[in-house]
Amino acid sequence: MNRRDFLKTSLGSAAMAATAGVAEARPNLEPAPQAIGMLFDSTLCVGCKACVTACKTVNGNKPTIVGEDLQWDSARDLAPETFNVIKVYTDGNQLTKDSEVDGFAFEKRSCMHCVDPGCVSVCPVTALVKDPVTGIVTYDVDACIGCRTCMTGCPYNVPQFDYDNPFGALHKCEMCNQKGLERINNGMMTGCAEACPTGATLFGSREALLDEAKKRMALKPGEVYNYPRGDVRDPSSYHEKAVPEYRQHIWGEKEAGGTNVMHISSIPFDKLGMPPLGERSFVSISESVQHTLYSYMALPAVVLGGLTWLVKRNTDGDDEGGEQ
Template sequence: MGINRRQFLRGAVGAAATAAAAPIADAAPFDRREPKTLPPKAVGMLYDSTQCIGCKACVAACKEANGMPVEQPQRLADWNEGTWDTAEDISGKTLNVIRVYQNGAMTQKDREVDGYAFVKRHCLHCVDPSCISVCPVSAMRKDPITGIVTHNPDACIGCRYCVYGCPFNVPQYQFDQPFGRIAKCQFCNHLQKQGKLPACCDVCPTGASLFGLVEDLQKEAERRMALKPGELYEFPRGKLSGDRSGQVAPVGEYQPHIYGETESGGTQVRYLTGVPHEKLGLPKLPDHSFAAVSEGMQHTLYKGMIAPLALLGGLVVLARRNVKSDEERHKDDEERPS
């Protein structure tokens, strides 16, 4: 008896699973591969939400520095008569945006109940990026010295795996273009090569976006958290340990965790906030990267060629079963009286 294509594929998968079950059951569970660590001179950003005033100077500077067009949702285009950039989130046209949290009467900044808060949204430049792990053509790259995650449009094939793989939903595809590209914050890598600061950090008037070495930014964040709420502190502006005068302001009441320190294996952008992170759209994530898990599974499956051999074995079993069925059918035909 013959089989059709669907039956063949279904049988092949079933046979492969059966053949693979025994060796995998005896093997150790899937292990995460070793986590990646910060590069020696990793640079990043400390974003202090309590110091952000929502002026969006960083958004405008980012647009100018990266040659990105103005973005206006249709529902707001008539209201601002095409004069203001009113992007509501990052997209193929917007690499960096300020969003606002609002609750109740909104009487006090950085309060969860009856308050409001600002949050900056852009690439967090993961220590162990999922976008790099899933990219089949190495269009996503991580600088071995600074750790900045960049995108090479000339190598990109537009598969958008990075869009689906990023736990922060950062890479965006330009669907409105006939030959769309992936767009993401590259931490103004082109400006840094000229000895300049990332545009968003350069123009921030309060120091809410602060540039520096990740290790130094982590210490700065811990220093702020150790202060009492309301205590005056000189917040650096532009670059940590730079030559700009800081802004003296009272310290806010921070959440007890520095976001980005452990999330998804750690990021090079760290957040200090007064409102719980999830309220600001910062996802709750495990302390390991998804790339470490998926690559660990792949290495386990292909170790000793378990998965390919199991599939081959399943196909062989199915083929032999089909041949045997044909032989039995011919035998029955010969024995049937004419």
């Protein structure tokens, strides 16, 4: 077999195995039985950033100071010391809140705690783990080898690597439930939801938050509604507000297999910087392709075949020389 035929045959086999893997991809995972989450309602957010400060306080993170003169935390994006940030969409004269044209709107960025997390799937040493009961994705710095593969597996660009740490360390929101903090395990809510004055960041079970989001979708714009604050189950903390015109879309109900942190808004999500994702969990596809390649031994066969061909090519001359 010449080199061209060899490459054609081996790549063809690998492609066939990969196609079989896609066709046989496992179904999306179901949310964890007692999945804990948050609902971010962009129309309630006033951009006060109390949640950003609370997140840093609770997690013991230093402020981000940009420029010499600033006296306050001015985090613009997720960073090793910033697990939660509020970003702003603007258009035209920016006069109307939650208007796509000539308006502005706020968006929260933090870990979405995916139902089928890419970061967990690609981590070679299980430094990132999804809790089977709460669905919270936590990180173990002692297990991490600093390879940063998790950063490529996250569609939301969440994991942040601390390049100043000589041992390397990853940072992201762990829903305030990492070892040593464990607010959720101790019956508390997340720091950001507790601090949010308007209920824009709401804490609770994924199921209850999904029901709450669907309830809001069904309300008529202009109707007055009692918006809960803090914990969605706490009947003592509500405030009245006229209902805006919501988009009929709960981000995270289905995106890439769903997330435990969900968002609702009056502005299209692409304008708020969310990535274009289908309903299929890409992890289910990539894991199935990987497993198929190995179960059909296609990938090892390609590697072994390539090595054999190289050795043969490099030793053919030796054999001829020996016979003379």
